[in-house]
Amino acid sequence: MAPRRPSWPRRIDEVxxxxxxxxxxxxxSGQDDWAVTADGSIRLAMAAARRDCHLVHVSSDAVFSGSRIHYGESCLPDPVTPYGAAKAAAESAVRLLAPAAAVARTSLIIGNGGSAHERMVHNLATGTDDGVLFTDTIRCPVHVEDLACALLELAASDRPGMFHLAGPDALSRHDLGVLIARRDGLDPTRLPAGRRADSRVPGALDVRLDSAATQGRIATRLRGAREFLHAGRGRHSGDRG
Known part of the structure; x- marks a missing residue:
C-alpha cells in the first residue's frame, strides 16, 4: 500500500x-491536472482567506476560446481545453472565496532563453527537434521580468479584482519564433511554419489580452515582445545566464 500523503489543506496551513x-x-500550474490547477488553487484561496492574507492568483489567457479575439478584464471565461477549464474554475472559486484577492491573467511568458517556447525555437532552428510553429495561433507575449514585477506590485498594493498582465504586441507563434531566433543569432528561415487549424492540436487560435486598463493602474510597464526581444538581439542564450 502506498504511503498516505498529508492532506493539502493541512500542509498549506502549516506553511x-x-x-x-x-x-x-x-x-x-499543474497544466490540465485538475487536482493541482483547480483544487489546489481553491485550497490555497481558502487558507489565505482564513489568515487574512492578500492573495494574488495567476491565471491564463487559456480561459478564453478566441471567439471574440480581444479580451478585456471584464470578459467572462469560455475555455475550450481541460487546462483552460481548470484555470477558469480556479478563477471563479478564488473570486468567491477570497473577494479581496487579485486575479492576474497572463499570456505566453518569454524569458532570457529558458522558457518553453524559446527552447522549442532553438531546437527547431538547430534541427534537434521536429515540429512546426503555428502561424495562426496569436498571443500577447510578456517578459517574465515584467510579469514578476507586476505581480509583486499587486501583492504589495493589496488591490483586489481582475488584472491582465500581457504585452501590447499580438504575435503568432511563428512570428515570435523569428524574433527569438534573430535575437539569439539563429537562422529564422530554418523555423518550420504550419497552421494549427490544419492540425489536431486543440486550443484557441487568436486570443489577445487587452492589458490597457491594468497598465493604467500599475507602475510596472509591460513591454511588447518586439521591444524586449530587439533589445537583446545578438546575445546568445549562453551569455544570458
Missing amino acids: LASVAPDAVINAT
Missing part, C-alpha cells in the same frame, strides 16, 4: 502559519 506572509502569489 502559512510558519511563514506568516502578508501576501501570497499563486503562480503554480
Whole structure:
C-alpha cells in the first residue's frame, strides 16, 4: 500500500502559519491536472482567506476560446481545453472565496532563453527537434521580468479584482519564433511554419489580452515582445545566464 500523503489543506496551513506572509502569489500550474490547477488553487484561496492574507492568483489567457479575439478584464471565461477549464474554475472559486484577492491573467511568458517556447525555437532552428510553429495561433507575449514585477506590485498594493498582465504586441507563434531566433543569432528561415487549424492540436487560435486598463493602474510597464526581444538581439542564450 502506498504511503498516505498529508492532506493539502493541512500542509498549506502549516506553511502559512510558519511563514506568516502578508501576501501570497499563486503562480503554480499543474497544466490540465485538475487536482493541482483547480483544487489546489481553491485550497490555497481558502487558507489565505482564513489568515487574512492578500492573495494574488495567476491565471491564463487559456480561459478564453478566441471567439471574440480581444479580451478585456471584464470578459467572462469560455475555455475550450481541460487546462483552460481548470484555470477558469480556479478563477471563479478564488473570486468567491477570497473577494479581496487579485486575479492576474497572463499570456505566453518569454524569458532570457529558458522558457518553453524559446527552447522549442532553438531546437527547431538547430534541427534537434521536429515540429512546426503555428502561424495562426496569436498571443500577447510578456517578459517574465515584467510579469514578476507586476505581480509583486499587486501583492504589495493589496488591490483586489481582475488584472491582465500581457504585452501590447499580438504575435503568432511563428512570428515570435523569428524574433527569438534573430535575437539569439539563429537562422529564422530554418523555423518550420504550419497552421494549427490544419492540425489536431486543440486550443484557441487568436486570443489577445487587452492589458490597457491594468497598465493604467500599475507602475510596472509591460513591454511588447518586439521591444524586449530587439533589445537583446545578438546575445546568445549562453551569455544570458
